[in-house]
Amino acid sequence: MLAAEHLDQPVVGRLVARGLDDELRGSAFAVVDGLDGRTHHIRLSDLDAAGDSAPGSMVELRSFDDARGVRRVALAVRSDLDIDRQITASGATWLDRQAIARAPAPMSDSGFGGEVREALDRRAEHLMKQGLAVQRGTQVRFASNLIETLRGQEIAAVGEKLSAETGKPFNQTGGGEYVAGSYRQRLALASGRFAMLDDGLGFQLVPWTPALEKHLGRHVSGVARADGGIDWSFARKRGLGLSPTLSKGLSMAATKILWGQIIAVFLIVLTTTWAATEWVAWRLAFQPELGSPWFHLFGFPFYPPPSFFWWWYGFDAYAPAIFIEGAYVAASGGIISVAVAIAMSVWRAREAKKVETYGSARWAEPNEVRAAGLLGPDGVVLGRFHHDYLRHDGPEHLLCFAPTRSGKGVGLVVPSLLAWPGSAIVHDIKGENWQLTAGFRARFGRVLLFDPTNAKSAAYNPLLEVRRGEWEVRDVQNIADILVDPEGSLEKRNHWEKTSHALLVGAILHVLYAEADKTLAGVAAFLSDPRRPIESTLAAMMTTAHLGKDGPHPVIASAARELLNKSDNERSGVLSTAMSFLGLYRDPVVAAVTRRCDWRITDIVGGQHPTTLYLVIPPSDINRTKPLIRLLLNQIGRRLTEDLQAKRGRHRLLFMLDEFPALGRLDFFESALAFMAGYGLKSFLIAQSLNQIEKAYGPNNSILDNCHVRVSFATNDERTAKRVSDALGTATEMKAMRNYAGHRLSPWLGHLMVSRSETARPLLTPGEIMQLPPADEIVMVAGIPPIRAKKARYYEDARFKERILPPPALAAPKNVQADDWTGLALPPKIASAPAAPVASGEDDDTTDSERRQQPELSLSQPVENRQPVQNEFDLDGDHTDEDDDLAARNQRLTGIMQGVARQASLDFDDGMEI
Structure with a gap:
C-alpha cells in the first residue's frame, strides 16, 4: 500500500x-x-x-x-x-x-x-x-426480512427471463435441498453473483463461488444451506479409462503383457542365481574341484547358473560362510521378482490416462504454447495466457471472430498497434484507433490519416500511381476493375460494365497524357464536358498526339473508336454506366483529397522509418466511399507483391483490417493471402461472424483457409459457433454410472457398483462457445491444440496506458511527391475539336453519329444526311388542306404516327422503318 x-x-x-x-x-x-x-x-x-x-x-x-x-x-x-x-x-x-x-x-x-x-x-x-x-x-x-425479500424478487425475475430465453423451467432452491447440474454461466446481479445449473429438465440459480469457475461446462453438485450458501461437492477428476468392452485385439494385448510378466520374473531369478554361482566361484578362487567352466569370456570363466546349488550341497562343510553369501544373492532375486511382478500387475490393471477412441482434442499446455513461439516479446497481441501476453510474430495471417462491443478494439487492435514496430495500414471506421495509437506511433515513424470526407486529410491520387511506359495499361486496367465493381459484389460483368470498362481505360490514359487535371474527378469532367458532345470528346481521344511523333495512343484511340462504332442509344448507355462509377469524385471534398499525392505506396514500406496509414471513414459515408478505399487497398496490395526481391531492406507491413467484410469482395486480396506473406505483408482480419465473410466472399471462399491463427470471442451467431466447435475437435471422455444396491428394508445400501464407458464430446459445444465468459477467448493456431486464453485490455496495463498520447495535428506535407505524369508536357490542343474529318463537304453532320471507321483507316462513305424532326408532335407540319386531298393527307399522317411510335418504343426488331 x-x-x-x-x-x-x-x-x-x-x-x-x-x-x-x-x-x-x-x-x-x-x-x-x-x-x-x-x-x-x-x-x-x-x-x-x-x-x-x-x-x-x-x-x-x-x-x-x-x-x-x-x-x-x-x-x-x-x-x-x-x-x-x-x-x-x-x-x-x-x-x-x-x-x-x-x-x-x-x-x-x-x-x-x-x-x-x-x-x-x-x-x-x-x-x-x-x-x-x-x-x-x-x-x-x-x-x-429485507435481504431475503429483495434477493428472492430479483432471482425470480431473472429466472423467468432466462426461462423465456432457454425454454426450460426455472426451479427455486431452499435450505437443505440438493442442487446439481451442469454449470452453464455466471450472472452478476444486484444480490451478488449467481451460477446457472442446468440439469437437462430445468435450471437453478445458486450463489456463485470462485471454485466453480474451474468447472465451467461440467456437472457439479452440492447442498443448499439455510443462510443461502452452497456446500459444494466436486467429484475428483478421474483418468479416462479403457472401455469395458474390449475388442479381440485388446484381449491379445493383455495376454502379451501377462507373458511378458512371467518372462521378466524368470529372467530376474535366472540372473540372480547365475550371479550367486559366479560369486561363490570367485570366492573359492575357481578351484578345480568346482568342475570345468561352461565357457570363458574376456578370460573370465563362466559356470552353468544352477552350479551354485550343486556346490552348496557338496562343499558346504568346507566353506559355509561363502555359501551363505551366495544364498543371499540368490534370494534377492526372489524379492526383486515379486516386486516387479506386483508392479507389472498394477501397471496392467491401471486406468488409461489418455483415451482417444473418439477423438483426442484437448487444450494446449503452457510448454506447447511456449514452444510455438506465442509467448515471445514481439508481434501482434492475441490475448493473455497465465499472466503473459499471447503474441504472434510470424509471417502468417490472422483472423478474429468478434461481435460488436466485445473488446476486439481494446484487446487486439490497440495493443497490437502500440507494440508493432513495422509499418501498418489500419482500417479505422470510427477513428478510435487514430486517437489512441497515432500519437505513440508518430514518435518512431510517420503517421497518415486518409479520410476522403475530410479536407484536412492526407491526399492520395490513385492515377498518379500509374507508371508511364510498359506498366501503364496494366495499372489503369486494375484501376478500372475496381471502378466498375464499386461494391465488390459482381461474379461476372454484363455488357454495359464490360464496355464501360474499356471506355474508362481509354479515358484515364487520355487524361494522364493530355489533360491538366490528372485525377478521377478530371476523368469525370472530361467525359461529361458540357461544352461539347461525347462524339467530339471521343474524336479528341482519337486525334490527340499522345505519343508525340508516334501519334495517338493506340489503346486510347481504339477505346474511342469502339464506342463511336456503336449506335447512339448503346453509346449513351455505355457513357451513362461509366459516369455512374465516377459519381463519387464529383464531391468537391473527395476531389480535393484525391487531387495530389502526399505519399506514395513505396513510402509505406521503403521509407527510412515505418509509416502507419489510418483509413478513417465516418460510418455515415462507408457505403459512399467504399469504392475509393477498395481502390486504394487494391493498388497497395498489387504494387507490393510484384517483386519478391524488393522486400529486402524494407519494413514489414501489417494490414490491420477491422470490419474488413464491410469493404466488399476484394478478389485480389482473397487470392493474395496465399502468397503475400512471402513479400513481408501480414494481415490481421477482424469480422463479426462467419456470415459476414460469406456475404462478401461467398460460401466457398479461401479466407479461413489462408489464416494460420484464428481468435474467437463469444459469438452471437450459431453457424459461427458451430464452425468454431468443429475446429476445436472432439474429445473422448469416460462416463461413470453408479448403482447402489441393498435390501429394501435395510437402513443403508451396502453395495456400490460403478460402470464406465467411453463417450464422445466436443471440446466445447456451440452453446458453450456462445456462452463464453466475457473475459475469455479461444485461440486456434495450426499445429498445436487450441488455447483457452483471457482477453487483453490495454487500459489494464500501465505500460500500454503510458503510450496513449494525443494524435498529431493534420498538416499538408512540405515536399511534393514525384510521379511520372505531373511534369509531362501536354500535347497541342485540337482547335475546333471536330468529331472526325469528313469525306466530302456535302455532309453537314458534325456529330459523325452515322459513320463507322477504325483508327488510322481510310474514311468510309457517309450515309445520307437526314434532317431530324423538329417537333414530332406536329403531325401535319407545313401541309394544308389545299395541298393534298383527304386520302393523301391521311396516308401521310399514318406514316408520321408510325414514326413517332417507332421513336417511342425503340424496338429494333419490329420490322418498321423510321
Missing part, C-alpha cells in the same frame, strides 16, 4: 483501477477509493488476487495468512454494481446490507464516504416507496 499505511482493518471502497504491476514477476495492483476518504494503492501477489470485477464495483481489501503462513492481501468483490445503480436496483444490494448491519463499515463525511452516505439515504427513500421501510422520526426502520 502507500507509504505509512497498514492493513490492520479491512479497506472497503470503490475499485478505481486494477491491472498488471510487474510483468516479469506477475504481480498486480489495485487502486481503491475507500470509505475512509482516502485512496489506497495496493500491490498484489498476482492477478488472481486482484479479482475480475470492473472499475466502479464495490470491493474489500483483506489481509490473511495463507497455508504457508505468508501474509497476503486479496481483493474481494462485494458488489458488481456501482453506487448509482445500487440506489434503484431491484435486488439486495451492498447498500442494503450496510443499512441493516449492526456494525457497518466506518465511512468519512467527505470523499467517497460522503457519496455512500448520500446513496444510503436515497436507497432508503426508494425502499420506503416499495413498502420495505418506514420513516419513524429521524430513523428508518427496514423490514425484518
